[in-house]
Amino acid sequence: MVKMKDVAAITEQVSNHINNHKFDIALTWPITISVGLPNKALLEANAVAVHNNNNAIKKWANKCGCKFETVHRVIGTPVELVSKISVPDELTVLRILKKSEVEEYRKIRRRIDWLSAEFSVSPETISAVVRMTNNEEELDFNLIVKAAHYFQNNDVSGITPRQVPLTGFSSKWLNETRTKRRKAICQLLGIEALNLAGRPTELRFRYLDPAYDDIELERIILLPWEGDAFAGAKYVIVVENKDTYQSMPLIPNGICIWGSGSAVSNAVPKISALRNMHIVYWGDMDADGLEILSSLRESGVPCDSILMDCTAYDRYCQFGTELTERGTEIKLREPKPVLGLRESERKLYMQLCSDATLRYRRIEQERIPICNALEELHKLGVPAVLPK
Incomplete structure (x- = not known):
């Protein structure tokens, strides 16, 4: 018609x-x-x-x-x-409306009515909170309301999200990644932030020098740190995976830092003593690993890298994978500026992010024989002791 x-x-x-x-x-x-x-x-x-x-x-x-x-x-x-x-x-x-639309509509109206009755904020705020949390399951939305009332009546300054004593909440429910939940609670209370404390930054390292045989070889320190734990060290090898961290061989005057994920780029810049040492970063050959390397340099920490360029990728591509830890495909992604990468590293990063013909988007560092990594360290002047 x-x-x-x-x-x-x-x-x-x-x-x-x-x-x-x-x-x-x-x-x-x-x-x-x-x-x-x-x-x-x-x-x-x-x-x-x-x-x-x-x-x-x-x-x-x-x-x-x-x-x-x-x-x-x-x-x-x-x-x-x-x-x-x-x-x-x-x-x-x-x-x-269709049945699914009716259910969605009733859910939203029920939440609007509930928040309007519970909190003295503007109608615009109520609407914004319901819209922001629309994808939260009913249980989680109920917990948002419960948490808002708790924060309204209790001072939580200085404690971490996991330490909030709320019944029915998992320890990760209010972590820093749950930004919408935190923002919704703040808007319902008319405040800027919850004043929860962040978990102290932790750095795990082990001494690689045989001279430290008489002390505990592995240490964990909480930042900020002003002690003498790094006294005498000249070489710092920063790795991403625990297997590599544990198998790193002897290096006179050397230490090995294990920085899982972005923890290393958050922790290392906070230790001024490390800036006077020769730092070498070795992470996975994937977009995340190269972004961490870039962030480390952009924070003002000068460092070299090993096995994180196109030459290394071509040499070890038979060890690659196209899957995440959860078995899902690693997707193409929009490249970041990565101002801290050198030209050979940037070339690999761009291919990993946006080259659809590339077979593998990750080569995990622990798949590469440790003796090959030691050869690369020797080229940089790091006196790693090759296994016999």
């Missing part, structure tokens, strides 16, 4: 209207939909279709409880055609 809406088009427009306004604190009724009648020539050229469509709209409107307006037209004989459909109230719109 030319221009004239049918039942499906009217239903879709009602659905779109509700979807666009479902987070409004107060919905406005009625919802009015124009049917869009064609001109006289088109009406007469499609007389049978017009009659059938008009009857279908009337039948549907009566069934749902919608009101409609008609206009007088002549199609051979005078007829009354539906020109507008009016959805008068919430009960009527729920008859029109």
